[in-house]
Amino acid sequence: MKMLLMGPPGAGKGTQAGILSEELNVPHISTGEMLREAIDQGTDLGKLAKSLIDDGNFVPDDVIIGIVRERLEKADCSEGYLLDGFPRTIPQAEALDNFAAPDVCLALESDEELIVKRLVGRRNCIGCHLDYNVAFHPPRVAETCDECGKPLNRRADDNEEAIRTRLAVYETQTRPLLDYYGQKGNLVMIDGSGRPAKVMTRLRPILDELKKKF
Numbered sequence: 001m002k003m004l005l006m007g008p009p010g011a012g013k014g015t016q017a018g019i020l021s022e023e024l025n026v027p028h029i030s031t032g033e034m035l036r037e038a039i040d041q042g043t044d045l046g047k048l049a050k051s052l053i054d055d056g057n058f059v060p061d062d063v064i065i066g067i068v069r070e071r072l073e074k075a076d077c078s079e080g081y082l083l084d085g086f087p088r089t090i091p092q093a094e095a096l097d098n099f100a101a102p103d104v105c106l107a108l109e110s111d112e113e114l115i116v117k118r119l120v121g122r123r124n125c126i127g128c129h130l131d132y133n134v135a136f137h138p139p140r141v142a143e144t145c146d147e148c149g150k151p152l153n154r155r156a157d158d159n160e161e162a163i164r165t166r167l168a169v170y171e172t173q174t175r176p177l178l179d180y181y182g183q184k185g186n187l188v189m190i191d192g193s194g195r196p197a198k199v200m201t202r203l204r205p206i207l208d209e210l211k212k213k214f
Helices: 013-024 031-041 044-054 061-072 090-100 112-120 160-174 176-184 196-213
Strands: 002-006 028-030 081-084 104-109 122-125 131-133 187-191
Touching: 002 013, 002 176, 013 028, 013 081, 013 104, 013 196, 028 031, 028 061, 031 044, 031 061, 031 081, 044 061, 061 081, 061 090, 090 176, 104 176, 104 196, 112 122, 112 160, 160 176, 176 187, 187 196
Parallel strands: 002 081, 002 104, 028 081, 104 187
Antiparallel strands: 122 131
16 A cells, blocks of 8 residues: 655654554655755755754755655565655645555644644654653653663754744645645545544544555
């Protein structure tokens, strides 16, 4: 099955993606992770991506499309994929239709204030890379990893101003994709509020039906 996982930043896509990938037996492909690798390696693309992301903006279509196409052509995607973070614009969606059209678009929706709270609270251990959230999954000692004791890192773009900028960009550039896939008849909307287990209870019956079709 070829599935898109969509929704605004902080809607819970990353949390659900691991579960869905295992259920569908397809690779979870996150454009965000691919970009972060480029940033960590200090490539030209990584430097460009970092400046854009830190300001709450998106990376240009032609760069992202090339990265995604190259990844979807790998052997592990022969039976499908779970794509998270792409497409974000209509031109990206049209490009994807030309080389790996999705079977279904699963869209998580969530309240804006909840999203801001989630993203402002995100932390990641600089040592073992465990994820935390100061509001929903805090460490036992503030800003310190429970497992290895190293400090927790907060992404530069996880501040309220940048988050609201990203949400505004989503509304103008990405939300129209819901209409795009809705017109194609392969859009499924899910309430992404609440804890991950609660969201999965909403997803379960829909996922079971999709597995029968594809």
